[in-house]
Amino acid sequence: MPSVRTRPGVAATVVLLAFAVGWFAPSLLTHAKAPSPVASRAYMYGAWTLATLAAVRVLYGGGLRGALRALGLAANPAPSVTMAFVATLPMLVGFAATADEVHLSVGVVAGSALAPGFFEEVFFRGLAFVQLHRAARWGIVPAAAVPAVAFAAGHVGPSSDLAAAFGVFAVTFAGALWFAWIVVAWGFVLWPAVALHVFMNLWWSAFGAGATALGGVGANLLRGATIAIATVWTIRHARQRGRSPWPRGRLWRNRTA
Numbered sequence: 001m002p003s004v005r006t007r008p009g010v011a012a013t014v015v016l017l018a019f020a021v022g023w024f025a026p027s028l029l030t031h032a033k034a035p036s037p038v039a040s041r042a043y044m045y046g047a048w049t050l051a052t053l054a055a056v057r058v059l060y061g062g063g064l065r066g067a068l069r070a071l072g073l074a075a076n077p078a079p080s081v082t083m084a085f086v087a088t089l090p091m092l093v094g095f096a097a098t099a100d101e102v103h104l105s106v107g108v109v110a111g112s113a114l115a116p117g118f119f120e121e122v123f124f125r126g127l128a129f130v131q132l133h134r135a136a137r138w139g140i141v142p143a144a145a146v147p148a149v150a151f152a153a154g155h156v157g158p159s160s161d162l163a164a165a166f167g168v169f170a171v172t173f174a175g176a177l178w179f180a181w182i183v184v185a186w187g188f189v190l191w192p193a194v195a196l197h198v199f200m201n202l203w204w205s206a207f208g209a210g211a212t213a214l215g216g217v218g219a220n221l222l223r224g225a226t227i228a229i230a231t232v233w234t235i236r237h238a239r240q241r242g243r244s245p246w247p248r249g250r251l252w253r254n255r256t257a
Contacts, residue, residue: 008135008136008137009136011059011131011135011136011137012132012135012136012138014055014058014059014135015055015059015127015128015131015132015135015136016132016146017055018051018052018054018055018127019051019055019123019127019128019147019150021047021051022047022048022050022051022052022123022127023150025043025047025051026040026043026044026047026048038111041111041115044119045115045119048119048122048123048127049119049122049123051123051127052071052122052123052126052127053067055127055131056070056071056127056131059131059135060135070130070131071122071126071127071130071190072126072130072183072188072189072190072191073122073126073190073191075189075191077191077194077195079191080186080189080191080192080194080195081191081195083192083195083196083230083233083234083237084192084195084196084198084199084230085195085199086229086233087196087199087226087229087230087233088196088199088200088203088226089226089229090222090225090226090229091199091200091203091204091209091222091223091225091226092203094218094221094222094225095203095204095206095207095209095219095222096207098207098218099207099208099209100208101208102206102207103205103206103207103208104206108202108205108206109202112201112202112205113198113199113201113202113205114198116197116201117194117195117197117198117199117201118194118197118198120151120197121179121190121193121194121197122190122194124147124148124150124151124176125147125179125180125183125190125193126190128143128146128147128150129143129144129147129180129183130143130183130188130190132146132147133250133254134188134254137253137254137255138253138254139250139251139252139253139254140180140184140247140250140251140254141251141252142252143180143254144176144177144180144181145177147176148173148176148177148180149173151172151173151175151176152168152169152170152172152173152176153169155168155169155172156168156169156172171215178227179193179196179197180193182196182230182234184247185234185235185237185238185243185245185246186234186237186238187238187241187243192230192234196226196230200223200226204219204223209222
């Protein structure tokens with residue numbers, strides 16, 4: 001990947017500005033035009049993609065190939081897909097055994113799994129987390145926490161139940177931090193987080209595990225089993241390649257960028 005052509009402070013400004021534009025622009029468009037839910041999602045993912053590509057272009061220059069490397073998307077996705085499918089088998093088998101019906105339509109696969117799994121990881125992890133850590137040289141903790149707050153807030157729907165809203169925020173915030181660790185442990189490859197996000201969303205939505213990310217006791221036990229399998233797999237994957245799965249010396253400031 002080409003060297004960053006800006007100083008860390010400038011890089012942080014570029015990343016945070018692009019993130020803010022991508023985060024707020026869809027809301028402005030939807031309030032102005034009141035589009036359909038599908039169009040609203042298209043506006044959101046389009047804004048996130050444009051903001052991400054613009055920031056990477058400013059930081060590193062180059063074309064699409066360079067952008068894919070910077071975002072952690074240049075590697076072969078097959079090993080990540082294999083890991084994610086195996087890790088989410090407890091959710092698939094458990095939900096299939098207990099669900100009353102299955103909603104495995106094109107809309108569920110594309111709208112609830114593929115699109116959010118890919119675009120959310122590119123925007124929140126590929127743009128915000130990875131670039132704040134590598135280009136702006138933030139430590140892993142602050143670089144992961146800032147987009148995790150936005151990620152969690154975006155999953156809290158309009159609800160009068162404060163406890164439920166807090167539960168959704170806590171679960172998705174923790175999930176965002178875990179996805180960030182997955183990215184680091186796989187050598188800043190984004191595909192493992194994308195694949196896990198897609199399959200976890202897919203089984204959760206297809207079998208109606210919960211109206212929100214909070215879920216019930218049984219659903220969370222199955223999700224916990226998936227997290228455990230993916231965590232063990234990731235640790236072994238990192239060690240087999242001579243990397244430590246636990247970032248040392250970079251938690252609060254990245255001195256090695």
